Amino acid sequence: MKRYYFVITYLPEQASQEILAGRCISTLHDFLVFHHIGGIGVGFPRWTEQSLGNQIMFCSSNQLRLSQLHQSQYFTMMLAQELFTVTDVQPVPADTAEVRFYRNQGIAKLFTGEKRRRLERAKRRAAERGEEFDPERMGSNQPIGMFHRILMDSQSTQQRFVLHVQKEKVAEVSDAGFNGYGLATNQTYRGTVPDIRIVI
DSSP, X not given: OOOEEEEEEEOOTTSOHHHHHHHHHHHHHHXXXXXXXXXXXXXXXXXXXXXXXXXEEEEESOHHHHHHHHTOHHHHHHHHTTSEEEOOOXXXXXXXXXXXXXXXXXXXXXXXXXXXXXXXXXXHHHHHHXXXXXXXXXXXXXXXXXXXXXXXXXXXXXXEEEEEEEEEEESSOOOOOOOTTSOEESSSOOOOEEOOOOOO
């Protein structure tokens, strides 16, 4: 399976990588919805334990669709304003290592506000069933690996939400797909992207 990619680098040093990544992913999401397609994955070439990095990569086996995404209004505007650099669409080099960037929705459940909402909902449901509420049955806190947050703005609800993203190395290419944000998930979508490193 031949795949193609392009990489965007955010140039302002003080820019929020979480917000710019969110805007780039929103551009991808709108593109996928408009064309009724999937199959474009997202990667973060400069991901470290400390930060998401100032680059985002888009990858697909569909060169035409990737080229169309490459020409999206947001990307061309940011390029014209010299806030982004954008590479050409090019083939993924042979023997490139593979990684999976996946959205882990379970992480949100570990935060206080979400825990409180889940406890209140469980308590209400127990009362509706006529059962005694036992908060111990809600489960224990499992240790989780390192993750980064991407800040997204929902056009439908006008609310900000967070994508919690984790990275794992994988042994081989998987074309098991991506969600509407170009990410793998814990179970349903298990697609991988090449571990591209671009020096700007």
